[in-house]
Amino acid sequence: MPVWDEVHPATISVQRTRAGDHCFVGYDDDESNWDVLTTFAWTGLARGEKVMLFAAPRVSDDELWSRLEADSPSMAGVRACGQLVLTSMRALLRPDRGFTAERQWQRIREETARARRQGYTGLRTYIDMHWVADLDADLDTMAHRESHAEHLFADGSYSEICAYDRRRFDDDILARMCRAHPVNLLSRLGELRAVHGDTSLRLIGEADLATGEQFCAAVRGALARTAHSRELVVDLTQLSFLSARCADDLLRLVGAAEEHDRVDVRCEPGQLRVLRALGEPGPDRLVLTGTGTRC
Template identity: 55%
Template sequence: MPARDSNGHLIPVQQLRPGDHAFVSYGNDEIRWDVVTAFVRLGLARGEKVMVLPCPTVPEEEVLARIDFPSRSTAAARERGQLVLSSMRAVIRPDAEFTTARQLGRLRAETDRATAEGYTGLRAFIDMGWVAALDADLAVVTHRETHADTLFAGRPYTEVCAYDRRRFDRALVAAMEDAHPRALLERLGSLRSVRGADDAVCFIGEADAANRASFTRSLEIALARTAPARRLTVDLTRLHFLSVGCACGLLALVHDAAGHDLVEVRCGPGHRRLLRRLGADEVPRLAAREAIRP
């Protein structure tokens, strides 16, 4: 059974936008690079200035090698100052002890500086490994994470806070995930299905060939679950990618869902065009409606 998620909390990293404050966690040293590399490259492509504060225990050479792979385009961004590697110690300097006021003030100033330099905004990826490195008070850190709205509201600033599940207590990680307005899928290319409002099935991530079986199975379960109500909403607005195969599978299942009076498919304009080109308008009981993530 898919988890419930009625407010669009979980999204893929590709759907982050200015004003988002997001959580991500990882459990091994390979997965940790999935989100940060995508986050960096998307920010550069969108004309934003990008700050990366990696875990202090990871050598800078490894960070640069991971970010640069598979091309060296990020090296040029570093040379022109659009991509900056930093640390929490540098952010709060000259203070030696972390305080919420000092960190927020510096990040606010860096955002203003980025726009003054001609960038569209600032985005920061902050690995929370700095907490142990600075021996920071967890209560102070938690307060910052839950009282940083002024840094984001109406401002061109985006932030991802990454928690290593091997370093932090499980309860704290869960609390931080709930506290952030957004949470990210930890792996690129993954697909999640969750229960939304009105028993909708919501897909998040990438519905590609590798995930087609999972995509189809989740649709079958959702159709069976909503048979008594005779209607189902399929939310695709948090999909980064929808393959032709998955789209065709969706249309075929809806076509055969004789026990339903209506299957409403909510999706972005690109996915709606794909469904219409594949014959969605000819499928009985299917209504494809364009929707934008709130």
């Protein structure tokens, strides 16, 4: 796993993106890129946003429509009404032939305003950064654009994923671009990331059958690491999915952690209901905290 992914302070799964987010994602293979793109697109459509997709220049519109249609039979409707638009960076910048941050910002502001006039709640774009080579853009100019674009997102009407193919950009550029974005995305669906603090464990992504062993290992490791302090905070709020099996494993591991006086599990309402339904081991040890209130 690249170092810049490990240390970014705001890493989430694509399912948890919100209006107004400016996101970096790096991908290692085409399939993971397609999964993030289609999830981001359909989430925006479901929320009443207009969606513009800037695929890699080598990808044809027919291939992109085919990928999107494979996920939903309702493609014809959003395609006909113009809620989903396939375009390119060249088309966005016309009549300019070269890239400047100012021209791109101008056009994005115009497209965001147009989306609102058309009755959509906002605009979201998925921009595959292969366009940088296609337009022979300067990477320093691109880095300036990425790190000075906060005005586009200030009112929550616009959100964007900038997708970088790790096979086409070197590590220094990827690290630089990742730092320039307020939000970093997990690179693929179904991924689980564990972030360890001194007395905390934060879990990001999906805790299910496929990642169950990794989930348990992260919890065991955190409990072992914090045995001397006798307390641990487990943050589940950045999980996009928590299976009943993983929830039960968590309760079992906490129940067996006799060296701990307190394990605070922070969770969202749905997660809280699952954990409560499964039962609470060690009433003096386990604390379930949901929606900002001790439960």
